[in-house]
Amino acid sequence: MMLITKTTRITQNKVWCDDQIVYQQDTESNFQDFIKPAFKELCTPYPKFYKMDSLSKLAFVASEVMLKDTNLLSKYSKEEIGFVFLNSASTINTDREHQKSISDRTNYFPSPAIFVYTLPNIMLGEICIKNGFFGENLLLISEKFDTEMIYRQVELLYENQRLQACITGWVDIDDDNFNAFIMLAESDSIVDNSKDFCTFDVSTIEKLFNR
Amino acid sequence: MSQLLKNYLTDNKEQFMEEQELIEKLRIEIIKQLNLEDLKPEDIDPDAALFGEGLGLDSIDALELIVLLEKNYGIKIEDPKDGKRIFASIRTMAKYIQDNQKA
Numbered sequence: 001m002m003l004i005t006k007t008t009r010i011t012q013n014k015v016w017c018d019d020q021i022v023y024q025q026d027t028e029s030n031f032q033d034f035i036k037p038a039f040k041e042l043c044t045p046y047p048k049f050y051k052m053d054s055l056s057k058l059a060f061v062a063s064e065v066m067l068k069d070t071n072l073l074s075k076y077s078k079e080e081i082g083f084v085f086l087n088s089a090s091t092i093n094t095d096r097e098h099q100k101s102i103s104d105r106t107n108y109f110p111s112p113a114i115f116v117y118t119l120p121n122i123m124l125g126e127i128c129i130k131n132g133f134f135g136e137n138l139l140l141i142s143e144k145f146d147t148e149m150i151y152r153q154v155e156l157l158y159e160n161q162r163l164q165a166c167i168t169g170w171v172d173i174d175d176d177n178f179n180a181f182i183m184l185a186e187s188d189s190i191v192d193n194s195k196d197f198c199t200f201d202v203s204t205i206e207k208l209f210n211r
Numbered sequence: 212m213s214q215l216l217k218n219y220l221t222d223n224k225e226q227f228m229e230e231q232e233l234i235e236k237l238r239i240e241i242i243k244q245l246n247l248e249d250l251k252p253e254d255i256d257p258d259a260a261l262f263g264e265g266l267g268l269d270s271i272d273a274l275e276l277i278v279l280l281e282k283n284y285g286i287k288i289e290d291p292k293d294g295k296r297i298f299a300s301i302r303t304m305a306k307y308i309q310d311n312q313k314a
Contacts (some may be wrong), residue, residue, distance in 0.1 A: 045249070047247070047248075047249055047267075050246045050247070050248040050249070051245070051246045051271075109278055109281070109282045110278075111275065111278060112271050112274035112275055112278065113245070113246070113271050113272070113274075113275050116271055
């Protein structure tokens with residue numbers, strides 16, 4: 001069985017860690033005006049952040065907030081920590097940016113740094129590189145947050161002993177509309193059971209996502 | 212001072228000024244192109260290595276620099292093996308641009 005030991009949510013103007021608001025802007029702003037100050041306040045300096053596309057920036061800040069003080073590599077091997085992410089818009093913002101750079105044949109200068117982010121699973125790679133995780137990672141495109149799919153995929157990896165800890169959830173951005181909700185699911189054989197963690201099951205995931 | 216020497220010194224001074232201006236321009240362009248948001252132009256030593264120990268740029272940054280040369284200066288690097296020499300530092304880039312724009 002897996003337990004949900006931590007969650008992070010990022011909405012249009014707030015960052016939550018479990019039930020606590022850890023960062024807030026008074027008004028809703030565009031994504032870049034929100035994520036950069038949030039990153040500076042919540043994360044340790046990491047120059048590569050500024051090179052990431054919007055989807056990776058969103059996933060990165062969410063993961064940094066959630067993984068803070070978890071020290072996962074002291075409990076699991078690097079191959080036992082992995083990801084199952086879902087999103088709807090894939091890398092649409094970056095795709096648009098890339099398209100803009102190639103639409104004029106007389107001014108045709110596609111940017112390699114933009115092009116590399118036209119694959120949504122790059123956001124998982126960024127988190128893996130930062131944290132040294134080597135486990136299975138999966139990114140699925142789904143019209144909306146699909147609790148069953150998340151549960152099934154994480155359970156499959158856990159039951160097949162591919163993962164002992166999984167960072168899983170929804171990270172989505174289209175233009176300036178963004179939303180992230182991620183959970184840390186860990187094996188109950190490793191987690192401190194004296195703490196009151198929720199079970200990783202369909203109804204709990206649903207409840208947490210819609211809270 | 213002979214006229215010949217005067218001309219030589221003037222030419223060299225102009226060339227030096229051109230190189231300095233180009234270095235300043237490249238510092239700004241590189242920060243913008245490579246999203247080095249935590250750096251100011253004056254933080255980049257024109258003689259420091261761009262890759263490895265210096266600015267710590269990666270392979271994607273190298274491709275971006277190739278695009279920068281072509282887009283901003285109309286210079287196309289035909290042989291990728293030349294990249295290591297051209298992109299050793301900001302100064303080597305500036306020198307390469309000067310040499311190849313004049314050609």
